Amino acid sequence: MPTDLRPLTLLLSVGLMTGCAVGPDYRTPELDISSRFLGQEGVAHRDVQRKVDLDAWWAGFDDPLLTRFVSLALEQNLDMAQAAARVAQARASLRLADAALLPSANVSANAARTHQSVETPLGQLLNATPGFDRNGSYYEANLGASWEIDVFGGLRRGREAARAEYAASEAGAIATRLAVAAQTADVYVTIRGLQARITIARQQAETRRELLSTVKLQFEKGIAAELQMRQVEGSLAQVEAQIPVLESGLDAAMNALDVLLAVQPGTYRAELGPEASIPVAPGLAETETAEMIRRRPDLIVAERRLAAASARIDVAISEYYPKFSLGALVGSATAIAAGNLFTSGANLAQGILGLRWRLFDFGRIDAQVAAARGQEAEALAAYRLAALRATEDVENAFSALIKREAQVGILTRGESAFARARENSVAAYKGGVVSLIEVLDADANLLQVRDAKAQAQTEAARAAVASFRALGGGWDAPNASGSNGLYSNLSSSDRR
Numbered sequence: 001m002p003t004d005l006r007p008l009t010l011l012l013s014v015g016l017m018t019g020c021a022v023g024p025d026y027r028t029p030e031l032d033i034s035s036r037f038l039g040q041e042g043v044a045h046r047d048v049q050r051k052v053d054l055d056a057w058w059a060g061f062d063d064p065l066l067t068r069f070v071s072l073a074l075e076q077n078l079d080m081a082q083a084a085a086r087v088a089q090a091r092a093s094l095r096l097a098d099a100a101l102l103p104s105a106n107v108s109a110n111a112a113r114t115h116q117s118v119e120t121p122l123g124q125l126l127n128a129t130p131g132f133d134r135n136g137s138y139y140e141a142n143l144g145a146s147w148e149i150d151v152f153g154g155l156r157r158g159r160e161a162a163r164a165e166y167a168a169s170e171a172g173a174i175a176t177r178l179a180v181a182a183q184t185a186d187v188y189v190t191i192r193g194l195q196a197r198i199t200i201a202r203q204q205a206e207t208r209r210e211l212l213s214t215v216k217l218q219f220e221k222g223i224a225a226e227l228q229m230r231q232v233e234g235s236l237a238q239v240e241a242q243i244p245v246l247e248s249g250l251d252a253a254m255n256a257l258d259v260l261l262a263v264q265p266g267t268y269r270a271e272l273g274p275e276a277s278i279p280v281a282p283g284l285a286e287t288e289t290a291e292m293i294r295r296r297p298d299l300i301v302a303e304r305r306l307a308a309a310s311a312r313i314d315v316a317i318s319e320y321y322p323k324f325s326l327g328a329l330v331g332s333a334t335a336i337a338a339g340n341l342f343t344s345g346a347n348l349a350q351g352i353l354g355l356r357w358r359l360f361d362f363g364r365i366d367a368q369v370a371a372a373r374g375q376e377a378e379a380l381a382a383y384r385l386a387a388l389r390a391t392e393d394v395e396n397a398f399s400a401l402i403k404r405e406a407q408v409g410i411l412t413r414g415e416s417a418f419a420r421a422r423e424n425s426v427a428a429y430k431g432g433v434v435s436l437i438e439v440l441d442a443d444a445n446l447l448q449v450r451d452a453k454a455q456a457q458t459e460a461a462r463a464a465v466a467s468f469r470a471l472g473g474g475w476d477a478p479n480a481s482g483s484n485g486l487y488s489n490l491s492s493s494d495r496r
Contacts, residue, residue: 026310
């Protein structure tokens, strides 16, 4: 071996034997997530008939149509189709990173027929040669191979980054699934709430029409004054004016549900037309809330992106070290005839040991490493912020659920009281004991408390949906691995 190649060969051999990789292995940062939340005790002691697991929480509402629409959304939603496409892109990037560690080979072949000019200096020289033939042929076939030897682990760290990004894309797709399920249930509950409010307004309008009919009859007999009749007409108009506003909101909610199901607005309107009760939220089966938060896909996305950013620091650091490559070429070339190709005289071979070292470019490498460290710091802050926001989501949802259900109980008692007050006021008005104003006030109070109760029931169900979503409900995390599943990637070597 030539003396000048021995140091290079020695360095290459040591690198191959040790298989070293620059930088420390990534470790998932610890998160300080409380095992108990402020509203957890209240949620655990809710008076509910059913309790459900998080995996398919929408079934716990015991509403077949709600379950059907959520299932359709999970099959058809276009946001999920986009998320699946992003996963496919990340999978392709991962395959590319895996391929960078392997040798590459290519086959090339060409055949050429030439006719030499004799007016060029070369042509004039060749033309003066005895036996020169202006026409010639050239044939060549080669098999080449090359391999960048990952002595200092830059390519391996790049593969770790690609694996982490792939896992993040899978978690992002799951996060989209959870969001679609929650949005579908939320819109469905909103639809039922608006339908209930419209029914209440229509019932109240019908009650006031009956009152108006009575007052008109009294006015025609001279018993009631015109003022009383106009007051009832005005109160009827107030109630009727609420109905178009509520119907407009109902139309928008139905259109939103159709879009979530990836169909034209109006497709499922007939199916939603028959009024149904506002779904009652089930209870949550006993579980460790902190563990539920840790399995939230958005936290997994943030953590995997942090892992990818950490690996890219080592990719940048690896540029301080030399890059080695091996190359080989075997082939055959002839300028005589194609039949001479692959004969012993036409064979050719070449071996290459390559070295690339950015020895005088450390300033740029320093900047690249600093940028990579900055990206990691940003990803770490994003991870911690995602955890804080997750706990905020849970606290807010638990608080809203408890308070809204308490509000429903209070309004139920108020509804009963105002209903009795309305009956008494009507009886008293017919007996001439009170004026029509008392009847109208009783009507207005009853309408207001019934409408408020319907809104509170709707918001309580929506808060339950938000609670299930905040806890990462909607997927079976332990069984999500599959052949290319999320947990199979999270447990791979890039989490050492």
